[in-house]
Amino acid sequence: MTWDVLNIIGTIAFAISGAIVAMREDYDILGVQVLGFTTAFGGSTIRNLLIGIPIENIWQQGDLFIVVFLTIIVIFILPNQWLQYWDKWGFLFDAMGLASFAMQGALSAVQIGAPLSAVLVAATLTGSGGGMIRDVFAGRKPMIFREEIYALWATLGGLMIGLGFIQGPWSTGALFVAIVILRMLSVHFKWRLPQHSVS
Template identity: 45%
Template structure:
């Protein structure tokens, strides 16, 4: 029961994140629906393509109804709610990240795929929709700037591959992912690649040579 509630919260969170990004970009109500639906289902579309299963399978009536109701409500809320989303958005978005990654992993597991495919399915389902959303909004995808997203989806996949499937176990995964994600935001955890900063590319040398001539 708890897992079902968390997954519903995740669906609402992803739909709302797409809607609020559209509002920040000053898109019309059409843009709100497009980005909301893209965030909620974009990752599942990519996942189904990778797993070679019909894309039409993602259109679950219950989840689609939840997304549409969420987006309709958001259209009529005042724009000041964007500030509230900025405050609490990361928390609910983390629930969405975990629940969607788990959903992708469970689907791959049910199809008897190995751990590698389970990881790919979890990753695409967890971060794929957000990446497409950010691209449509003209932003750099958040998942490409914060490696914690991918790490947490891999963690979800490993748990699913290890046989975690009971409601209590799935709820534990969600709670842990949310906890780690919020810590990473609070303390700004980043993987620093110092060597890349010192890397001199060939075209930089040619530009310097041309400038000196």
């Protein structure tokens, strides 16, 4: 049940994120759908590849595909003035997708008995995979490499799960909220990891 809820939240959140980025780049309706779908299902595809889940399982989510399609259509037809709030609230959807898929990737790795290192990699790449695909397809430098702290929160979430600190729905929900809040705080306060620039 927890796995399914995280999958639905992450998929829809990233679908909205991908669709709005595509609209910002002046994509047509087909481009918006393509970017929305690749962002929504990119993280779960990477997760399946990482931990050995059959890749064809992605295509067995028929109802979720319909939900994503309809969600993207709604975003596409919203008046432009509504989309101006993306700059203020758009990071929330991205943070929700990051948290959901990071936790889902970590939980999936734990379920198959993977070592802690694999849990951390699964959490990090599953959580940030959809966003990376979105940014590459939109011709942007991936957020994971340039913006406020992003993938680190996914890794920390994976660490909490891998060490066994997350047991049951309450602790799972608390971790989800914590990752979202930390991501939003890093955006608000512009927290960044150390950088070394060569001029």
